[in-house]
Amino acid sequence: MVTLFSTQGDNEKPLPYIPSSNTISSNSSRKNVLLIPYYNFSRYLETKHPRVAKYKKSILITIGLLILITIIVTIIVTAVSGHKKGDNTNEGGSTDLSGEGDGTYYDPGVGTGACGWLNNDSELVAALNAPQYGTSANPNDSPMCGKFVKVTGPKGSVKVKIVDKCPVCKNGDLDMSSTAFSQIAEMGQGRVKIKWKVVS
Known part of the structure; x- marks a missing residue:
């Protein structure tokens, strides 16, 4: 993979290469386009927060888990809310009415x-x-x-x-x-x- 270098004083740090629309091949264009947000996130961490960059995988996993938990909680709350809004009868009727x-x-x-x-x-x-x-x-x-x-x-x-x-x-x-x-x-x-x- 081609890398770029930042010029912050004498410390040169490799930056991940972000494929442009001209360099994405027709066979892998969809895959590379989907990875662009990841490349941008990686470059941001390495330029702004180099100490945090080494934990980027853990950060991404944590963000993914938080999104998943949010979706699950939303589904549960919606289901419970819908149940409470229903009436207190069933097909056979109810004796506690x-x-x-x-x-x-x-x-x-x-x-x-x-x-x-x-x-x-x-x-x-x-x-x-x-x-x-x-x-x-x-x-x-x-x-x-x-x-x-x-x-x-x-x-x-x-x-x-x-x-x-x-x-x-x-x-x-x-x-x-x-x-x-x-x-x-x-x-x-x-x-x-x-x-x-x-x-x-």
Whole structure:
């Protein structure tokens, strides 16, 4: 490899040769171009910090490791952040739930509910929103079926049994029998803000 010499007094120091665009052969041009930053870094160390130059390989390895660690940490933080932003349900639903949303009422006596039971409007029952109910192949298998939740609305609280799924309800919503709804709000309101939590 051709070397150059610096003229700093009587101490001549060899400098690494940096290939120019005219001297890079067609067969090795890509390799040499990629090495130019390394040559520049080496020349900088040898001219400005000659004592440090002998550690250049260690310095480059350290820089590479720091970059790698930064990338790994970024990936981990992104993954953890994404997990925290997800809701607390899975395909089969969850039995450790609470929520805030809209409370409405319907007639559970119109047919068999998603849990497989036939109920009537005089019972304290409710249909849970689809996202928190779960998406099991058999809706009867949702672990939320038969769970009791305490619902609090503007008028008071009531404990209802989950017997159905509300397909159009958003996360946090509950669709209750009119008997249950009347204990937390006036019937004329139709839709109210509620908070609820699984109690058994």
